[in-house]
Amino acid sequence: MAAVIDSTTSSRLFDGPYFLSIAGKLVQTQASFDVMNPATGQVLAKAPAGSAEQLDEAVAAAKSAFKTWSKLSYDEREQYLLAYADALQTHRDELALLLTLEQGKPLKTMAEPEVDQSISWIRQIAARRIPVEIVEENDSHIVELHHTPLGVVGAITPWNFPVLLALWKVAPALMTGNTMVIKPSPFTPLTTLRFGQIAQSVFPAGVLSVVSGGNELGPQMTAHPDIAKISFTGSTETGKHVIRSAAGTVKRLTLEMGGNDAAIVLPDADWKSIIPQLFWGAIGNSGQWCVGIKRLYIHRSFHQPFVSAFVEYARQQKLGDGLDPEVTVGPVQNKMQFDKVREFLDDIKANGQKVVLGGEVDESRAGYFIPVTVVDNPPENARIVQQEQFGPIVPIIVYDEVDDVVERANDSPFGLGGSVWGRDTKAAVAVANRLETGMVWVNEMHTQGVDIPFGGHKQSGVGTEGGHEGRLLFTNPKTVLIKK
Numbered sequence: 001m002a003a004v005i006d007s008t009t010s011s012r013l014f015d016g017p018y019f020l021s022i023a024g025k026l027v028q029t030q031a032s033f034d035v036m037n038p039a040t041g042q043v044l045a046k047a048p049a050g051s052a053e054q055l056d057e058a059v060a061a062a063k064s065a066f067k068t069w070s071k072l073s074y075d076e077r078e079q080y081l082l083a084y085a086d087a088l089q090t091h092r093d094e095l096a097l098l099l100t101l102e103q104g105k106p107l108k109t110m111a112e113p114e115v116d117q118s119i120s121w122i123r124q125i126a127a128r129r130i131p132v133e134i135v136e137e138n139d140s141h142i143v144e145l146h147h148t149p150l151g152v153v154g155a156i157t158p159w160n161f162p163v164l165l166a167l168w169k170v171a172p173a174l175m176t177g178n179t180m181v182i183k184p185s186p187f188t189p190l191t192t193l194r195f196g197q198i199a200q201s202v203f204p205a206g207v208l209s210v211v212s213g214g215n216e217l218g219p220q221m222t223a224h225p226d227i228a229k230i231s232f233t234g235s236t237e238t239g240k241h242v243i244r245s246a247a248g249t250v251k252r253l254t255l256e257m258g259g260n261d262a263a264i265v266l267p268d269a270d271w272k273s274i275i276p277q278l279f280w281g282a283i284g285n286s287g288q289w290c291v292g293i294k295r296l297y298i299h300r301s302f303h304q305p306f307v308s309a310f311v312e313y314a315r316q317q318k319l320g321d322g323l324d325p326e327v328t329v330g331p332v333q334n335k336m337q338f339d340k341v342r343e344f345l346d347d348i349k350a351n352g353q354k355v356v357l358g359g360e361v362d363e364s365r366a367g368y369f370i371p372v373t374v375v376d377n378p379p380e381n382a383r384i385v386q387q388e389q390f391g392p393i394v395p396i397i398v399y400d401e402v403d404d405v406v407e408r409a410n411d412s413p414f415g416l417g418g419s420v421w422g423r424d425t426k427a428a429v430a431v432a433n434r435l436e437t438g439m440v441w442v443n444e445m446h447t448q449g450v451d452i453p454f455g456g457h458k459q460s461g462v463g464t465e466g467g468h469e470g471r472l473l474f475t476n477p478k479t480v481l482i483k484k
Contacts, residue, residue, distance in 0.1 A: 014094040014194055020050050020212065021196035023061035024205025027054065033214065035190055038104040038331040038368045039321040045102075047189045050211040052220055055181070058209040059226050062152040062179040065206030070149045070177040074129050077175055081126035084202045085119050091198055092119065095191055097323075099163055102190045104330040104368070105285055106322040118167040124450040125171035130471060135479075142482045147475035149177030150252060151228035154221040156242070157192065158233045159185035159333050160288040160390075165256075166192055168465055169231045170208060176474040181209045181227070183217050187334045222246045229253065229474070233290075236414070236459050243462075254463035254473050256290065257456060259416030260388050262409035263293040264431060266402065266422030271298075271306050274421055274443075275313050281419065281445040282394040283314070283372055286330055288337070290460075291417035291439065291446065294388055296396045297405050303398050307376055310396065311357045314372050321367070331368040332391055338368040341391030344384055345373065348393075353378045358393075380408060388414070402431060410436045415457030419445055438464075 019026035029048035037044040050058075069077075088095065092115055099111040136143040153173045157166040166182055173180045184192035189212035196210030211217065218238075222230050222245035229252035232242050236258040246253055263278060265271055282293035298306050320327040332338045345359055358373030373393040378384055384395045399405035409418065417439040422428040425442065432440040438456040441447060448454065453467030464470045 013097060014091070016045055016190075018045065018047055018190060018193045018212075019197065020048050020054060020058070021193070021200050021208070021210045022054060022058045023209070024200050024203075026197055026200065029054065033186060035102055035187075036334065037101055038333050039323070041335075041366045041368065045190055047186070047193065047212050050213040050217060052217070055183075055211050055213075055217055055220055055224075058181045058211050059152055059154075059224055061206035062181050062209060063206075063226050065204055066149070066151055066177075066179045069174075069179055069204060069207050072177070074175070077177070078126040080203055080207075081122055081171060081175060084199060085122040085126070087198050087202050088115075088119050088122070088195060091194070092116070095163065095194060098194060099191045100322040100330075102188050103159065103162060104322055104333050106327050106330055108325055109328060110285060110330070111322065114161060114164045118164045121164070121167060121450060122171045125175050125471075128172075128175065128450065128468075128471060130176065130468075130475065139484065141484055144480040144482065146478040146480060147176070147472060148478050150474060150476055151178060152226055153178045153180045153229045153231060153474065154224065154227040155180055155182045156218055156221065156230065156232045156234065157182060157184050159187040160285060160290075162188040163191050163195070165233050167195070172471045173231070173474050174203075174207065176471060178229075178474055179207050181211060181221070183221055184210065184212055186212065186214055218242075219245050222251070223248055225249050227251065230255075231465075232256070239461075252473070254455075254461075254465060254470075256454070256461045256465060257416075257459065258388050258414055259290045259292075259456065259460050260294045260386070260412050260414040261291055261417045261419070261437070262295040262297060262412075262435070263419045263421065264297045264399075264402075264405055264409060265299060265306075266420065266424075266428060266431065267299045267301055268423045268427075269299075269421045270423060271302055271421075272309060275306075275309055277445050278421075279310065279313055283317075283329060283392050284446075286332055286370070287392040287394070288333060288390055292390075293394065293419070293445075295385055295409070296394055297399050297409065298396055300398050300400050303377070303396075307356060307374070307396055311374055314357055314374060317372060319369055319371060329372060329392060332370050333368070335368060337390060338370065341370050341389060341393065344387075344389050344391065344393055345370075347383045348373075348375055348378070351378075351382065353382060353384070386412075406431060406434050410434075413459045416460035417441070417456075 031049035322330040358371035455464035
């Protein structure tokens with residue numbers, strides 16, 4: 001067993017050291033890896049590289065803790081979750097700053113709201129219950145439907161929203177009686193390690209553990225015989241590997257994967273007023289969100305003035321380090337994604353597509369900065385239209401007929417989200433109902449909530465997060481038949 005450090009610190013600006021959280025203790029590792037600041041391209045910190053043996057220890061501790069944690073009442077577990085939310089609130093400023101440093105997103109407009117929403121999410125989930133349901137009762141018997149916890153849940157979390165998308169999983173998993181082991185992305189492990197450290201002073205030992213490391217830990221988790229469920233957020237290709245690996249032990253799975261979301265602006269839309277919503281729907285978080293607008297379909301009748309106004313709004317934004325209060329668009333999070341986004345730019349240029357803003361990377365600039373790029377009316381078969389860019393590039397595509405644009409929007413292996421915009425709400429809803437996606441917004445964007453189910457169709461996911469439906473997926477239905 002590695003050396004153990006027993007306490008958490010309480011400083012406003014946390015600067016390490018970082019430890020794994022296993023069995024209620026902060027655990028050192030023999031190996032570490034570099035975590036980069038994407039705004040500078042320089043090493044920000046060293047993160048602990050957990051071993052296979054340490055992951056096994058975390059799972060064993062979670063399995064042991066499950067025996068008592070699962071027997072607590074909802075009210076008892078609620079008190080733990082509320083205490084955890086309070087502890088995170090105390091460390092709110094340091095978590096937000098750390099999030100900006102390792103992820104790149106602007107501090108005031110993205111990082112602080114992410115931490116705040118995560119804390120609020122925990123508090124709201126703590127108030128939710130899954131009651132026993134009487135599904136049948138007659139003179140001879142009663143049939144009850146219970147929802148029992150699964151056991152140890154393994155969470156594999158991404159680098160685009162590393163706090164929110166982890167605590168989205170933590171709160172419902174723990175509230176329904178499960179224990180959890182989190183493996184954060186190796187690109188953004190620091191904030192997760194920190195809130196894992198904070199958790200050890202709140203929860204019983206083993207209830208919530210964090211083990212950081214390289215990609216080799218993921219397959220170990222997905223194949224682990226003592227992990228009952230994997231909750232994964234990441235790319236579709238990685239999700240397919242998760243499915244294959246989990247099949248051997250017939251794990252429960254919730255997979256939130258890639259998307260190529262279309263926004264359709266209908267002919268009657270008040271398009272001038274919605275340009276800010278459309279811009280941030282596409283470019284917020286530097287375009288690095290699964291339900292970001294990846295394809296923006298504009299009716300031909302206002303195509304040219306729309307493009308001009310969209311570009312003018314985009315020119316008002318400042319690209320730079322998220323610690324600068326004037327910056328509204330930060331860097332791409334990591335070198336791998338930076339190179340992928342640059343490949344899109346190269347393809348756009350090679351195929352002679354019309355770039356009306358951006359398109360050129362400043363080679364002299366440190367960090368992973370891609371300028372906001374607008375591509376005017378690329379063909380439907382263009383790579384920027386067919387594939388998920390996950391960066392600050394938006395194609396504005398012209399359409400003439402609503403039936404045609406719906407068909408084009410649906411012609412994708414993905415089906416995560418989408419949006420429809422128009423003055424006639426009834427007509428817009430009718431179009432929304434034709435989109436083959438798990439979520440679709442009408443005249444709004446990216447509204448989320450603890451009681452709103454969130455999940456993808458097609459290759460965008462399996463299962464649901466959020467809502468009553470999402471909470472149920474952290475449980476097994478159990479039918480109890482009682483003779484009177």
